[in-house]
Amino acid sequence: MSSVPERSEIDEEYTWALESIYATDDDWQAAYESVAERVDELAAYEGQVIDDAETLLAVLELRDEIMREVSTVAAYARMRRDEDTTNQEYQALTARSQSLAADTQSAASFIEPEIQELTREAFETMVEAEPALETYDHYIDDVLRMKPHTRSAEVEELLADLSEVTGATGEVYTMLSNADMEFPTVEEPRDGEAVEITQSNFVNLLKRPDREFRQQVYEEYFDEWASVRNTVASTYKNSVKADVKTAQARNYDTAREAALDGPNVPVDVYDTLVDTVHDNLDKLHRHAELKQQALEVDELQMWDIYMPLTGDEGPEVDYEQATEYVVDALEPLGETYQSRVAEGLDSQWVDVYENEGKQSGAYSGGTYDTQPFILMNYQDDISSMYTLAHELGHSMHSELTKDEQPFIYSGYEIFVAEVASTVNEALLTNHLLETVDDPEFRKHVLNEFAERVRSTLYRQTLFAEFEHKAHELEEAGEPLTADRLDELYQGLKTEYYEPAAIDDRIATEWMRIPHFYRAFYVYQYATGISAALAIVDEILPNGAGGEPDRDAAEDYLEFLRRGSREYPLELLQIAGVDMSTSEPIDRALETYGQRLEEMDALLE
DSSP, rough: OSOOOOGSSOOOGGGGGGGTSSSHHHHHHHHHHHHHHHGGGGGGGGTTTTTSHHHHHHHHHHHHHHHHHHHHHHHHHHHHHHTTTHHHHHHHHHHHHHHHHHHHHTTTTHHHHTTSSSSSSHHHHHHHHHHHGGEEEEEEEEHTTTTGGGGOOOHHHHHHHHHHHHHHHHHHHIIIIIIIIIOOOOEOOOOOOOOOOOOHHHHHHHHOHHHHHHHHHHHHHHHHHHHTHHHHHHHHHHHHHHHHHHHHHOOOSSSSHHHHHTTTTHHHHHHHHHHHHHHHHHHHHHHHHHEEEEEEESSSSGGTTSTTTTSSSOOOHHHHHHHHHHHTTTTTHHHHHHHHHHHHHTTTTTEEEOOOOOSSSSSOOOOOTTTTTEEEEOOSHHHHHHHHHHHHHHHHHHHHHHHOOOOOGOOHHHHHHHHHHHHHHHHHHHHHHHOOOHHHHHHHHHHHHHHHHHHIIIHHHHHHHHHHHHHHHHHHOOOOOOHHHHHHHHHHHHHHTTTTTTOOTTTGGGGOOOOOOOOOOOOHHHHHHHHHHHHHHHHHHTTTTOOOOHHHHHHHHHHTTTSSSSSSSHHHHTTTTTTTTSSHHHHHHHHHHHHHHHHHHHHH
């Protein structure tokens, strides 16, 4: 019998209010049909997009209206599916909305190739004739920038039509890992209670103090992955192949170059991250050595990696206490920001607890026309509290952007999104160290900081190296077999975790990473935490207990309000960070090293 509750057993106050989008599924159906009928309106403008300023404005505004409606239809279906990924009805709604989104992209695919026939000077003349076009200035700049990688209208339509197919591997992986795979049930050593291993609680179970229990969880979890090893290898191989073929179709030399060119991030930023992390692997090795000493073991094993330096599970932090800590921690960002978060938490922004079939992990969702929605699998621990702060950072980024920007700039690249989330985490750390007296709790806060740097800066950079090397193999014509992927991953794991024992099971860890199905995504977690720590240093120049610098806080809030109106590196400069250099990464890793030494002193 599963220890994870059914969806119906979760109290309503701990579920998100998707009814605020559509009161019933019938309302969703009506919205779906309405916007599906509007998609064909775009065809009337084909061949005429840049005839005159009035026409250009009309087609851009029409496309934005349709995209807004489609995004809301798709978000509702996906979030309903994520409540229970085994629900066939919502799987079907999600599939329909994804097809609609692909059809909409296809129907609008002629617009940007036609815009690229403009010169910058011609557009400026159009703005003089139709001033409302000024809103689209940065968008037009971005479209013209991408001209060398935009194909004919016919090819663009084909690529848009194929997007649903080329992205299907990620959908297959999601269904396999969340709906179809069944992990074993293990017996808790402390009370004998049976607990089912899940994607959501796996890491939490590896923080249990009983080492034999951790080893059992680790081995049984990865043995279940071994049963689908060839399937996952085939899925990932084809995902990489799709990335490479799509990049080639758009005249890029590599898939990595294509992925980074979208947000206009130079590949040098990626390489600088990897090089800087490699120059600082000694700090990660020091962390592993401290863990080995704290656990009093002859050799650190992979099932020991998630154990806190404090040697136990850590204090329980229930959801209500977590929300109080998080809201209080945000005071340096001003009363308006702080109160808006508090109101959101009272308005069912968050789907709090795990239930049978629920999508694993956490994310912040919603659209331009809805409130934010946060999916959690809250586990009553410090880590979950930090995840809540993280996702609220994303949600508030969206809210502040919507306040100030039109739909065209309401999104933002992941490169800057992970800054907003990690600033909240850093503020939470400072607040807890300032206000909580319990020395054991403080040790766990310091440990959480160190673990987040380990898992966000080092681990995500390891992932970034893995997917870069995997794509390079595909581009060189080498087969991506399960054995080759294991070998590649195990080599990186050995380099990063040098003091620990690297076994054959950890070589297959790449199979459990869903982010790999969104290529060259994860490195931005590492750059994000680096930028965030630099920003918090500016907002709290004297650390915990210091008086906030209101000017620095306002610069940061202005960065959030800008959405995607500038390119990512330009946006971060508003907040006082230059990510074209290694300086923010070096600063973050220096802080990490200092925190490790503080922990070492406390433990002694």
